[in-house]
Amino acid sequence: MILKNLISVGAFTALMFAASAFAQKEEIKKIKPVSPSENKGFAVLELFTSEGCSSCPPADELMEQIEKEYGNQQVFILSYHVDYWNRLGWKDRFSSAENSQRQQWYSRLLQSQTYTPQLVVNGKKELVGSDRNSIENALQHVLADPKNTPVNLSAKESQKTITASYKTTETDSQSKLLISLIEKKSSTQVGGGENEGHRLQHWQIVHQQEQISLKDHSEGTVYFKLPDNFSSENWEIIGFIQNLKTGKISGASKSLIQ
Structure with missing residues (x-):
């Protein structure tokens, strides 16, 4: 029942946001971040997207540009x-019910609608994923x-x-460490x-994600299946x-794979 509701709400609200998100499909201007010496913080950008959504490609393209422009700063895109x-x-080969459930969790937490493309910044603010000015x-x-x-x-x-x-030094019982296996770039011919x-x-495609309680384990290892x-x-x-x-x-933080 929960998944059925998610599907219906997601499809309906996605159509509602289509006109707004499509307006962002105009040429994306180059972002000009301030110098790294002025920026000491970090940004986790979580984009909820789909190959079946015609409003999503501009958001995917914007993630590429942010990745390039902020490459020397603490910006993490998932x-x-x-x-x-x-x-x-169309069935998106990168999609999963777990990803939809995470978006629905944010929808309840942030009291927002569920739509694509949707971007969540540091777990606290949600935006249309192709809205360059608001994201910047x-x-x-x-x-x-x-x-x-x-970390x-x-x-x-x-x-x-x-x-x-x-x-990590974090030991808050209400916090978890989420570790994700990310494919940096891929493409699909949509049929x-x-x-x-x-x-x-x-x-920055999320393929696998593990959640680790930090109450008793501030140090350890997790394992991911090696992708094809x-x-x-x-x-x-x-x-x-x-x-x-x-x-x-x-x-x-992030790490290369040796």
Whole structure:
């Protein structure tokens, strides 16, 4: 019943936001962040998107630009492909029910609608994922806040798994460390739905995510299944600490995979 409600709400509100999000499809101007010396904070950008949504490609493109323009700052992008668009003509191969459920959790927490493309910044603010000006303003705000709980990450590839090691000083019982396996870039030739006939480019795709309680374990390891056709230069690990009661993200980092 919950998933059915998510699908219906997501599809309905996605249509409501289509006109607004499509307005952002005009050429994306270059973002001009302030210098790294002025920015001491961090930003976790969680984009909820779908290959079945015609309003989503501009948001995906904007994530690519932010990744390039803020590459030397503490900006962490995670793209979650939701599955409630899959019944409308095209099944997104990156989508999952877990991604949709995470978006629905944010919808309840932030008292927002569920739609695509939707962006959540540091677990506290939601925006249309293709609204460049609003996202840039949000970035400047959070990057100016120097608070960032340290998270140390490292990752190694073996024959069948990726082992990610973590260490943090956070011990809040209401917080968890979320560690995600991220594919940096991929593309799909879409054969149905609203984007039929288009080759879509995607960035920072969440493939697997583990949640770790920090109450008793501020140091340890998690394991991810090695993806098919894995190439270490196109994958990374992102970890962030989140209070599951408030949604606030208090620290984040990432690691290459050795």
